[in-house]
Amino acid sequence: MYEIYFSETCKEEKIMSECFLCKNETATLRESGYEWRIICPNCGKLVITDDLYSDIKAATGECFRLPLPEPDNGYRYLRVPVADLFFKARCVAAERKLKDQDEYILVYDYKKNELLPEVGNFYHIGIKEFLDSFPATHEVLDRALLNLGRLGSGIFGESIYIFETEVKKEIPSANINILYASNKNVAAKILINLKENNFIEVEEMNYQGSFFEWKFYISAKGWDRIAGLKNTADKYSEKAFIAMWFDVKHTRGIREALKKAILSSGYLPIVIDEVPHADFIMNRVINEINEARFVVADFTCINEDNKKDDKEDDKIKGGVRGGVYFEAGYARGQRKKVFHTCRKDSASEKRLHFDIKQINTLFWEPDGESIKDRDKFIDDLKQAIWAEVGKGPRLRK
Ligand SMILES: [Zn+2]
Structure with a gap:
C-alpha cells in the first residue's frame, strides 16, 4: 500500500527526467492519466493531480489562477506569478522532504473529492495550503x-x-x-x-x-x-494528529467524522495508516505528533472471536490497541492536548484502560458506513477543540 503510487505501472505511462518543481535532472516523473508521480533528490516523493499539473504547465510565463474555495461551494481566484509559484513550491517541497513529510498528493482543494483517493501515507494537500507554508x-x-x-x-x-x-x-x-x-x-x-x-x-x-x-x-x-x-513551532501548527485503529471495515465512519470535525474547527487532520511490521512508520508518527497542534485519539477496539486467523485478532487479545495508547501518551508527554473518543459498546468500553477512564471521552455508535448522530458528534468535538485549543488557522476568513 505504501509504495502504491510508485510501484504500479500504468498502460499509457510517460516517463521524464526533470523534476516539475525544482527542475533537477536526476528526478523521475511518471504520468499515468490522473496524476504525475515525482521522485526527486530535492523534493522527495510526491504526486500532483493531472488537472493541477496541466493548469500550472499552461500558465508558464504568466500568472497562475489559484482557485480558493468559498463556503457556498463557489470559487474565487488568486493570481500568483508562475515564477513565485515554482520558487515557493520547490522550497516547501525541500523542507517537507527534510522533515520526512514528503509522500503527499498535491490537489487543488483538499476539501473536494478528487479522482485520486488518499492512499496509505499519501494524503491530500491543497496547493494553497502548500504554498502558504512558505515562511513570512x-x-x-x-x-x-x-x-x-x-x-x-x-x-x-x-x-x-x-x-x-x-x-x-x-x-x-x-x-x-x-x-x-x-x-x-x-x-x-x-x-x-x-x-x-x-x-x-x-x-x-x-x-x-x-x-x-x-x-x-x-x-x-x-x-x-x-x-x-x-x-x-507547534503553537502555530495547523495540523491535528489522529491516533486510531485503521481498519476500514470497522472504523471508516468514525475516521471520516473525526477528519470532518478537525477540518471544520480549522485544522488539517493527519491520518497515518497502520502498516504492520514497518519500523519506519514510527518515525513518521513521532514526527507528525511533534508537529501537531493537538491529537485526537480513538480508543475503539473490536474483538472478532470467530476469526481466529485474522492477524488483527492478535493485536487485541491483550485487550487494548497499544499504538493508540502509545501515541496519546507520547503526545501528552509533549504537553499537547489529547481528545479522547471511543465506540460505545461493551467490548470497547471494557477495554478502555483504567488510567484513562477518568478522562472525558466522547462516545460514538456505528450506523452502517457512518456513525449515529454524526452531525452532533462532529459539532461536540469541534466545540471541545475550540474550547481547549482555539479556532484553527484555516478559519481565517
Ligand atoms: Zn524536485
Whole structure:
C-alpha cells in the first residue's frame, strides 16, 4: 500500500527526467492519466493531480489562477506569478522532504473529492495550503536554521555542505532550496546572516562567479536556537494528529467524522495508516505528533472471536490497541492536548484502560458506513477543540 503510487505501472505511462518543481535532472516523473508521480533528490516523493499539473504547465510565463474555495461551494481566484509559484513550491517541497513529510498528493482543494483517493501515507494537500507554508520574510532565517539542523546526524561539529544545485551523496548536504533562497546571492546573504548571528561556524566558503559552495557546522548557540524554535513551532501548527485503529471495515465512519470535525474547527487532520511490521512508520508518527497542534485519539477496539486467523485478532487479545495508547501518551508527554473518543459498546468500553477512564471521552455508535448522530458528534468535538485549543488557522476568513 505504501509504495502504491510508485510501484504500479500504468498502460499509457510517460516517463521524464526533470523534476516539475525544482527542475533537477536526476528526478523521475511518471504520468499515468490522473496524476504525475515525482521522485526527486530535492523534493522527495510526491504526486500532483493531472488537472493541477496541466493548469500550472499552461500558465508558464504568466500568472497562475489559484482557485480558493468559498463556503457556498463557489470559487474565487488568486493570481500568483508562475515564477513565485515554482520558487515557493520547490522550497516547501525541500523542507517537507527534510522533515520526512514528503509522500503527499498535491490537489487543488483538499476539501473536494478528487479522482485520486488518499492512499496509505499519501494524503491530500491543497496547493494553497502548500504554498502558504512558505515562511513570512521575518521567519526565513529561523526556518533556514531549522532546516540546517535537520540535515545531518545532529552530532556537534559535523560539517554540512550547501551547494547551488546539486546534492552530494554520503555527506549531510543540500541545495539552496532549504534556505528559502531564490538564487545563490540570496542564499549567501542568509548564510552570512546566520554566521553573523554566530549560529554557524564557516569552514569554507566560495560563492564567486558561478560557484557556490559552503562548508560549515552549527555552533552551540545555533543548536540552542534550534531547540528553542522547536519548542514553539507547534503553537502555530495547523495540523491535528489522529491516533486510531485503521481498519476500514470497522472504523471508516468514525475516521471520516473525526477528519470532518478537525477540518471544520480549522485544522488539517493527519491520518497515518497502520502498516504492520514497518519500523519506519514510527518515525513518521513521532514526527507528525511533534508537529501537531493537538491529537485526537480513538480508543475503539473490536474483538472478532470467530476469526481466529485474522492477524488483527492478535493485536487485541491483550485487550487494548497499544499504538493508540502509545501515541496519546507520547503526545501528552509533549504537553499537547489529547481528545479522547471511543465506540460505545461493551467490548470497547471494557477495554478502555483504567488510567484513562477518568478522562472525558466522547462516545460514538456505528450506523452502517457512518456513525449515529454524526452531525452532533462532529459539532461536540469541534466545540471541545475550540474550547481547549482555539479556532484553527484555516478559519481565517
Ligand atoms: Zn524536485
